[in-house]
Amino acid sequence: MHSGSSSLDSEVVKSKIEAAGALINEGDPETSLRSDVLRIEFSGPEENFQITDIPGLVGHRRTERDITPRISREIIQSYVNQPRMIILGVVDAVTDFDRTHVFDLIDKADKEGDRTVGVVTKCDQVQNLGEEGLFALMSNSKDQGCPQPLTHGWFAVCNRSPEDVQAKKDITAQYETEEDMFKDTRWSPLPADRKGARRLRLFLSRLLNQHVKQEFPKIKSEIIKKRNAVEAALEKLGEHRDTVQAQRFYVARIIQEYQELARNALNDGWSSSNLPLQPAVRKSRVDFTNQLATAQLKYPLGHPDKDIAHNAIPKNASPPSFGPSPPVLFANYQYSNSGKVIENDTYDPVFDESACRTYEWIDREVAKFSGAELPGQVDPRIIQTLFQQQTQHWATLAQSHIEEVGDRVKRHSNSILQKICGDQDMLYRLKKYLDGVHEEAMSAAKNELKDLLDDELEQRPLTFSPLYRRELDSCRTKRNQQLFKQFTADKKRTFDIHDELVTYTLIAQARFGDNVCMQAVQRHLLGRKGPLGAFSTAWLSKLSDEEIQTLGGESKETIAERQSLMESKKKLDEALKEIEKA
Numbered sequence: 083m084h085s086g087s088s089s090l091d092s093e094v095v096k097s098k099i100e101a102a103g104a105l106i107n108e109g110d111p112e113t114s115l116r117s118d119v120l121r122i123e124f125s126g127p128e129e130n131f132q133i134t135d136i137p138g139l140v141g142h143r144r145t146e147r148d149i150t151p152r153i154s155r156e157i158i159q160s161y162v163n164q165p166r167m168i169i170l171g172v173v174d175a176v177t178d179f180d181r182t183h184v185f186d187l188i189d190k191a192d193k194e195g196d197r198t199v200g201v202v203t204k205c206d207q208v209q210n211l212g213e214e215g216l217f218a219l220m221s222n223s224k225d226q227g228c229p230q231p232l233t234h235g236w237f238a239v240c241n242r243s244p245e246d247v248q249a250k251k252d253i254t255a256q257y258e259t260e261e262d263m264f265k266d267t268r269w270s271p272l273p274a275d276r277k278g279a280r281r282l283r284l285f286l287s288r289l290l291n292q293h294v295k296q297e298f299p300k301i302k303s304e305i306i307k308k309r310n311a312v313e314a315a316l317e318k319l320g321e322h323r324d325t326v327q328a329q330r331f332y333v334a335r336i337i338q339e340y341q342e343l344a345r346n347a348l349n350d351g352w353s354s355s356n357l358p359l360q361p362a363v364r365k366s367r368v369d370f371t372n373q374l375a376t377a378q379l380k381y382p383l384g385h386p387d388k389d390i391a392h393n394a395i396p397k398n399a400s401p402p403s404f405g406p407s408p409p410v411l412f413a414n415y416q417y418s419n420s421g422k423v424i425e426n427d428t429y430d431p432v433f434d435e436s437a438c439r440t441y442e443w444i445d446r447e448v449a450k451f452s453g454a455e456l457p458g459q460v461d462p463r464i465i466q467t468l469f470q471q472q473t474q475h476w477a478t479l480a481q482s483h484i485e486e487v488g489d490r491v492k493r494h495s496n497s498i499l500q501k502i503c504g505d506q507d508m509l510y511r512l513k514k515y516l517d518g519v520h521e522e523a524m525s526a527a528k529n530e531l532k533d534l535l536d537d538e539l540e541q542r543p544l545t546f547s548p549l550y551r552r553e554l555d556s557c558r559t560k561r562n563q564q565l566f567k568q569f570t571a572d573k574k575r576t577f578d579i580h581d582e583l584v585t586y587t588l589i590a591q592a593r594f595g596d597n598v599c600m601q602a603v604q605r606h607l608l609g610r611k612g613p614l615g616a617f618s619t620a621w622l623s624k625l626s627d628e629e630i631q632t633l634g635g636e637s638k639e640t641i642a643e644r645q646s647l648m649e650s651k652k653k654l655d656e657a658l659k660e661i662e663k664a
Contacts, residue, residue, distance in 0.1 A: 155187070162191040166297055168290060169197050171232070174204040175216050185230045195233030197293070199286065206240040206263055220272055234289065237282040238264070238272060302661050309654040316647050318504025319640065326627045329634030333625075336512070337617045339502040344614040347494060359494045363487055363608070370483035371595040377475050381440040444468065444576050444583075460579060465543050468583050469590070477535055480598045484527050487603050492520045495613040507637045512617075519616040527606040534597050538590060545589050554585045 162169050171188050192198045200219075208216060218227035222235040240260045242251060257280045263269075264277040275281055294301075320332045347359045447468055451461035495516055503509040558581060606612055625633070 158187060159191065162187055165197075166293070167197060168199070168286065168293060170201050171198055171230070172201045172203060173219075175202050175208045175238075176204050188230070188232075198232055199234045199282075199289065200230070200232045200236035201282065202236060202238045204241050205238045205269075206260075217271055220276065234285075235276065237276050237278075237285070238269075239279045239282060298661060302658065305654055305658050305661065309651060309658065312647050312651045312654065315504055316644065316651065318502065319644050319647070320505070322641070322644070323634060323636050326630055330622075330630050333508075333630060333634040334619070334622055336503055336508075337619065337622050340498055340617045343498045343502070344495070347498070348608060348614060359490060362490050363603075366483055366486045366490070367599050367603075370479060370598070373479050374476065374591050374595050377479065379472050380474070381443045381472065441576055441580065444579050448576070448579065460575060462542065464579060465582055465586065468579070469543055469587060470539050472583070472587060473539060473590075476538070476594060477531075480531050480535070480594075480602070481528070483598065484524070484531060484602055484607070487607055488520070488524045488527065491523075491607050491613055492517075495520070495616075505636070505640050507640060508634060511633055516613055516616055520613045523606045523612045526611070527602045530602040530606060531598060534594065534601065538594050543586050543590070545586065545593075547589050547593075550585060550589055553588070554581060557581045557585060 161167060169188065169192055171185070188198050200222075202216060202219060205216070216238070219229065220236050220238060221228050222231050224231055240256075240263060242256055246256065246259075257278065260278050261280070264272070269277065275285075320335070321328065323329045323332055349360070448460070448464055451464055451467075496513060499509055499512055499516070503512060558578070609615060
């Protein structure tokens, strides 16, 4: 609830409290307290102060449904925890001090006791004075039974009676009445400087001045920080734009800053602290290419340098067969630090079931195409079929990589706009345009991937790399010549197909990974055609005056926001001057 008023007399305060109470109790009139806060601020050329009425804390028997004690504690705790608050720990003289919860809150909020002053009210209603009650508390000494000694001690004051309130008794007359009461001899044990609201007021004034001086360095630092934030917000909003020329100039400034930050982001320069771009893209690229190399194949393939079927078989061992039994026979083997196989005849032969399944799979596929080729030859479709079956996961991995980078780029481009554009209406329009560019870029990248997959998987295996013949020849010469003497031509053919498939897969895998990263991701998502290159001077020059007005014009909300920021800056500048004078 917010309502301005030129005066703040008792009738105005009363009406506002009643209006606020009606709103607060509108939902559930049975609940006596809520977390809503009524705050009255008074400002003017001479004085600025704030009145906040918060509930008290006194223990009573309550129903399980009653949440009043919890709400009271939460409200009070939120205020007293603020380090610049002077805390008045108020208890009344006619209440059992053990029933008050103010001491618990004081201990938690002001452990050093620098901000707390104790006040005992309703002293005029006390019937019997005793050391165990009021005097014990006012002694401010544990030895004399004070339940809560405070650094700044306690003060005793009286309250105006209902008759005094109704008669509108002024504060000066109240001071005199209070002082007359404390002149009674029964109050003589209390120190003179601790009796009465007048002395409390003087003490609080000195304490407040001392506290403010201690806080000056922090206050000055905070004011400077707030002023810098306001100035930054004003700079983002730009100057008032009531002409097409001013609007075009502002849009051009936004575009220039966007280009610079986007370019830096791609070159490992600026990036949002919560959203690094280039390192994240690099990680995604490395993860993608590694997954291409290490993802689980339908059938495991050996490596030309490490496949034990190529390199070692125990002497005098029976030749492996490729039927249902027994499985392919291999030798235990070791590798030296150089990667070369160390044959060891002392090891017993072992059976590798995974390799057996791989060679049986190759034989089954060969059988499907047998009959059309000449004896000793292999149908060229064999390698293509095997390759297609082994690389079915490529599409999923590449699609995931493109989507991950696309999401990073979208969030990063939006974060750049958020950083440089203070006009929320313009920010919305630029983001909307950028979303369209991002959708087009993602669509182009996915279409590029579709073409790359078609080139790799739907066409016959093809490579012009000299590495293919070199690696294949190396693989075959590394086979143990004794191995070939023990196998038929059909079995040797199976090994040859396996080696061709391994060699081609390695080359195609590297080629596909590079093509996805360069042609799909780099070209469409990170290049000039992507979201990070969407805004340029060429794009700006094509916008008509009407489009510039739509994009860079100011709404009433933007104009009001600039005015509010300018007023805030003025007040902060004035506050800073006052602090520097102190």
